[in-house]
Amino acid sequence: MKQLIVATKNAGKAKEFQTMFASLGIETLSLLDLEQAPDVEETGITFEENAKLKAEAIAKAYNVPVIADDSGLEIEALHGEPGVFSARYAGMDKSDEKNIDKVLEKMRGVADGHRKARFVCALAVARPGKETIIVEGYCNGHIGYERKGNNGFGYDPIFMINDTTSMAELSKDEKNAISHRRDALNQLERQVRALF
């Protein structure tokens, strides 16, 4: 069985990777499946730096190839916020609910047409003794005025992919077909296959 460790403690991400990699015939394990996986501090100032930090730390700890995802939301009217701080936007306790409340509050009064946003996903593949590969993927949309939909995770309920539909209203397969994570993974497919 082909197996790959995904260096994430986010259950939403882990599930999406599990599904996307299954179609490549690869089984994924996340850090939620591994006992005592180290916490890696995200000290980088870009998504790419943080993805690299996470992938390399876990590849070193287990001495196997590892893929890591650092992702987030960039809002044009907020000059790219929350950006690399997406997970800790409303504080270090990491609450999707509080993060969404903070975005909605900051976007209050911002008019239609000025609410453009994108999801960004940096993926890093670290291999013991080799150079780390890094790519970045995107998904464009805009910020809604209230929550919509119950699927997905993170900022999905306020991320509108068109005028009527939020990311959280898509099925798993629909999201995985258009997401920033898909865009990034598409760029890596050849290198990921070459791992096995």
Ligand SMILES: O=c1nc[nH]c2c1ncn2[C@H]1C[C@H](O)[C@@H](COP(=O)(O)OP(=O)(O)OP(=O)(O)O)O1
């Ligand atoms: O598809 C997505 N749909 C909605 N929200 C999303 C998505 N992708 C990332 N996001 C948000 C969630 C979190 O607020 C931040 C990621 O932060 P990020 O540090 O990469 O992940 P994390 O700390 O949750 O888990 P980990 O570092 O263990 O992979 O961006």
Ligand SMILES: [Mg+2]
């Ligand atoms: Mg994180």
